[in-house]
Amino acid sequence: MKILKRNLRKGRVKVMMESIDDLWHLYNIIFPKDKVYARTTREVKREREYGRPKEGKRIPVFLGVDVDRVIWDRELNRLRVHGIVCDAPDKVSIKGSRHTLDLTVNKPIDIIKSRWSKNHLDRLRKATIKDETPILLVSIDDEEFCVAILRQYGLDIIKEEKIRLPGKLEIKKRGQAIQNFFERVLQTIRNVSSDESKDIVIIGPGFVKDNLTKYLRLTASDIANNIIDTKGVNSAGISGINEALRSGILTKTLKRMRVVEESKIIEEILSRLGRGRSDVTYGFDDVIQASSMGAIERLVLSDLAFRKASEERKLDMEKVMKKVEEMGGRIDIVSAEHEAGKKLHSLGGMAALLRYPVYVDSGQFEDGSKN
Numbered sequence: 001m002k003i004l005k006r007n008l009r010k011g012r013v014k015v016m017m018e019s020i021d022d023l024w025h026l027y028n029i030i031f032p033k034d035k036v037y038a039r040t041t042r043e044v045k046r047e048r049e050y051g052r053p054k055e056g057k058r059i060p061v062f063l064g065v066d067v068d069r070v071i072w073d074r075e076l077n078r079l080r081v082h083g084i085v086c087d088a089p090d091k092v093s094i095k096g097s098r099h100t101l102d103l104t105v106n107k108p109i110d111i112i113k114s115r116w117s118k119n120h121l122d123r124l125r126k127a128t129i130k131d132e133t134p135i136l137l138v139s140i141d142d143e144e145f146c147v148a149i150l151r152q153y154g155l156d157i158i159k160e161e162k163i164r165l166p167g168k169l170e171i172k173k174r175g176q177a178i179q180n181f182f183e184r185v186l187q188t189i190r191n192v193s194s195d196e197s198k199d200i201v202i203i204g205p206g207f208v209k210d211n212l213t214k215y216l217r218l219t220a221s222d223i224a225n226n227i228i229d230t231k232g233v234n235s236a237g238i239s240g241i242n243e244a245l246r247s248g249i250l251t252k253t254l255k256r257m258r259v260v261e262e263s264k265i266i267e268e269i270l271s272r273l274g275r276g277r278s279d280v281t282y283g284f285d286d287v288i289q290a291s292s293m294g295a296i297e298r299l300v301l302s303d304l305a306f307r308k309a310s311e312e313r314k315l316d317m318e319k320v321m322k323k324v325e326e327m328g329g330r331i332d333i334v335s336a337e338h339e340a341g342k343k344l345h346s347l348g349g350m351a352a353l354l355r356y357p358v359y360v361d362s363g364q365f366e367d368g369s370k371n
Helices: 020-027 116-127 172-195 208-219 237-247 258-274 283-294 303-308 311-326 339-346
Strands: 001-009 012-016 035-044 057-073 078-086 098-103 108-112 135-140 142-151 157-161 199-204 227-232 281-282 294-304 330-334 352-353 360-362 362-369
Touching: 001 116, 020 057, 020 078, 020 116, 035 078, 035 098, 035 208, 035 339, 057 098, 078 303, 098 227, 135 172, 135 208, 135 237, 135 258, 135 362, 142 172, 142 237, 142 362, 157 172, 157 237, 157 339, 172 208, 172 283, 199 208, 199 237, 237 339, 258 281, 258 294, 258 330, 258 339, 283 294, 283 352, 294 303, 294 339, 303 330, 311 330, 330 339
Parallel strands: 135 199, 199 227, 294 330
Antiparallel strands: 001 012, 012 108, 035 057, 035 108, 057 078, 078 098, 135 142, 142 157, 281 352, 294 352, 360 362
16 A cells, blocks of 8 residues: 555545555544545536436546445455545535445545544554565365465455365276366466466365376466465365464465464464463453553454444443553454454454453452462
C-alpha cells in the first residue's frame, strides 16, 4: 500500500491499495463514524422546466461519506463502504443521501478519523512494507488434491477435487490415471499463476507430492522453477494445509506471511489453556480484568468479533487496546478467514498472553499465590 499523504493533526490519511491484501488491511482500519473520500460515479437527474425530471445519467464525482458499514466483497475483490454523503460538489446536490463507495486496487482514497489508534497506524505501516508474493499451496495424495493461495488474511481455495485411482496391481491403468491426475493439477496451477507470479509449496503424505514435483520438473519447468519447498504432512486437501499452518512446519518457508504468525500465536494460547496455565486468559470479561491489572503482554482479537461488537462493547475493547499499548504490550488483530482465526472466535474473539500468572476467585482476580 502507498501512503500518498498524511496529516494526523487533522486525522487524514490518503492511501492507494496495490494488492488484494491491502483491501483486507483497510477492512480492519475503516470503521463506522470514520469519513472516507474517493472518486466514484453517481446517477444525477436533471429537472425539466415542466413535468418529470430527465432520465438519469451517471457522472464521475469525488465525494465523502460518513461510514456506517463496511463490507468486504471477496468475490469481486473490493471493499464496499456504505454511508451518508457528507461532502460532494454542489452541482450534484446529494448531501445527506446514502451512497456506497466501491474501493478497489489502484484507487486512491482519503480516510479521516477523529483519532488514529496506535494499532491502526501500525497496521497501516505494515501494509506499506513490500511483502513477498502470495504463496500457492498444493496439498495432494492419491485420493485428493487442493490448490489454494495463502495471502496475509488467510486462504483462497482455488480448487478441491477427490479422485479414485485404479489399484496398485493395475499398473498400466494406474500409471495413466496418475498422469491425467497430475495434468489436472498442473492446469489448475497454470490458471492461477497466469494472474500473478507466486512461489509454490507442495505438501502431502507419502510419495505423491514428490512424484508431482518430478512431473512438474519434466513437463513444466517454468512452473517447477517456482517451487520453493516440499513438506510432508499426515493429510492431503484442505486438512493438510491447515495441519501445515497449525504445526509450524511452514514457518521458515513462509516467515513473512501474516497468517502463519497468527496461527502460531493462537496455538500458543490453546497450548497454555490445555496445560491449565494461569498466564493466559480469554473471553471478554476475563481479558478486561487482566487489562485493569496491567497483566497483558499480548492481546489477541478476532477481526470479526471486533467488527460485529456493539458500540458499547467496541468502546470497551478500544479502552483495553489503549491500556495494553500504554503498558508496552502487543496487539494482534487476527483474521477469522482461516482456521486459527475461527478457533479464536470460538473463544469469544478475545484472548491474552499474560506477563505473570493471574487467578480468578469468585469472579475477581488476585495477583500472587493461590488461596
